Structures are given as structure tokens and as C-alpha cells.
Amino acid sequence: MNITSADFFCSYSSLNGLPSDGRPEIVFVGRSNVGKSSLLNSLCARKGLAKTSSTPGKTRLINYFLINENLYFVDLPGYGYAKVGHGERESWGKLLTDYVVKRDEIALVVLLVDARHPGMGSDREMMEFLDYCGRPFGIVLTKWDKLKQAEKSKARRTIESCASNARFIVNYSSLSGAGRDKLLERLDLFSQ
Incomplete structure (x- = not known):
């Protein structure tokens, strides 16, 4: 996949009003502060496209980005630790669950x-x-550049042992862009 255009489309706090134009959606999900927004910025080669923060829980809405005018990248709120109240965390969990269960456009x-x-x-x-x-689903191991070589081998073995149904596993560094081409190649298979 060659990304020629990437634009913020809209944010949603519920499933009401989500796009109904039939474009496929590639959804990015993960723990709070795993690097979803950084990965999106790196993947699209657009610094600041998705807002980043060192504070877990920055993404609080379903954020849509229009890619090449023909599909959406969707950034979901993170799960797990975030500096928000229990009620808000539960609300995110329900939103994420409902979206994944009900959304037909997810490719x-x-x-x-x-x-x-x-x-x-x-x-x-x-x-x-x-x-x-x-x-x-596919898996992206983020923050790959922060590991030593021995840690990389161990991390890869660990994720492979528990992700047998993953369509792919890609090692990725948002800082260096390592893994970007491989991930784009994998995403291209689901972008039609």
C-alpha cells in the first residue's frame, strides 16, 4: 500500500453517526500508551495527524482517518491503565466492545x-x-527499537506462542520507521 493522502475525518463518542459510505475500516487497538497514535503518524508519514501524549488514555474517542480516499484507519481508545476514572474506563470498554462486535465495515x-x-x-x-x-487481526510489536537483540528474540517468541490466529506479526519502530513497509504490505491485503 502506498499512502498518498491521509486526513483526519471525524471523531465519535458513540456508534451513532459512524460513516456509512461502505469504505473498509482498518482498526488500530491496544493498551493505553502502546503507541497507536505514534504508529498512525509514522505509517501515514504525517507528524501530528493523530494526537500523541506520554499520558496514557489520550485517545478517548473513535477517531477516523481517511486514507487514499478509499478506506479508513480507525484509532480506538486504549484499554488497560489510563489516568481516568473507573466509570470512564468502563465506558471506553463498552464502546470498544460494541464497535468491534457490531461494525460490519471492519476489514x-x-x-x-x-x-x-x-x-x-x-x-x-x-x-x-x-x-x-x-x-x-494482525499484531504489531511496537517500541521495537527499545529492545536489545536478545530481548527482541524473546519478545517475538512470546507473542508467536500466544497469537497463533494472527494473520501477521510485524516488528515496528515509530521512531525509525523500521517495519513500516512490511506493515503497509500486510494492510494492503485488507484495504479493498
């Missing part, structure tokens, strides 16, 4: 996993949930 879910913490319970639960829903 692929890209689960971002922090390479420094592969195989966390919440990530395994998300994989099981995606399997249960029958959603095709």
Missing part, C-alpha cells in the same frame, strides 16, 4: 502490543475476543 483489526511487555493478560484477552468475534 482488519491491528492489535498493537508493546514489545517490552508481550503476552500481557489484557492483550491475550483481546486476541481471544477478536477470535470469538471472528475478526481477522
Whole structure:
């Protein structure tokens, strides 16, 4: 996939009013602060396209980005730790669950996993949930550049052992762009 245009489209706080134009949606999901927004910026080669923060829980809405005028990248709120109240965290969980279960336009879910913490319970639960829903998913190991070589091998083995149904696993660094071409190649298979 060659990204020639990437624009913020709209944010939604509920499933009401989501786009109904039939474009496929590639959805990015992961724990709070795993690097979803940074990955989107890197992937689209557009610094600041998706707002980033070092504070977990920055993304609080379903954010749509129109890619090449023919598909959407969708940035979902993170799950797990975030500096928000219990009620708001529960609300995000329901929103995420309802979206994944009910949204027909989803072509692929890209689960971002922090390479420094592969195989966390919440990530395994998300994989099981995606399997249960029958959603095709791939895994991106983020923050790959922060690992030493021995840690990289261990992280890869760990995620491979618990992600047997993943369509792909890509190692990714938003800082260097390592893994970008490989991920775009994988996403292209689901962009039609």
C-alpha cells in the first residue's frame, strides 16, 4: 500500500453517526500508551495527524482517518491503565466492545502490543475476543527499537506462542520507521 493522502475525518463518542459510505475500516487497538497514535503518524508519514501524549488514555474517542480516499484507519481508545476514572474506563470498554462486535465495515483489526511487555493478560484477552468475534487481526510489536537483540528474540517468541490466529506479526519502530513497509504490505491485503 502506498499512502498518498491521509486526513483526519471525524471523531465519535458513540456508534451513532459512524460513516456509512461502505469504505473498509482498518482498526488500530491496544493498551493505553502502546503507541497507536505514534504508529498512525509514522505509517501515514504525517507528524501530528493523530494526537500523541506520554499520558496514557489520550485517545478517548473513535477517531477516523481517511486514507487514499478509499478506506479508513480507525484509532480506538486504549484499554488497560489510563489516568481516568473507573466509570470512564468502563465506558471506553463498552464502546470498544460494541464497535468491534457490531461494525460490519471492519476489514482488519491491528492489535498493537508493546514489545517490552508481550503476552500481557489484557492483550491475550483481546486476541481471544477478536477470535470469538471472528475478526481477522494482525499484531504489531511496537517500541521495537527499545529492545536489545536478545530481548527482541524473546519478545517475538512470546507473542508467536500466544497469537497463533494472527494473520501477521510485524516488528515496528515509530521512531525509525523500521517495519513500516512490511506493515503497509500486510494492510494492503485488507484495504479493498
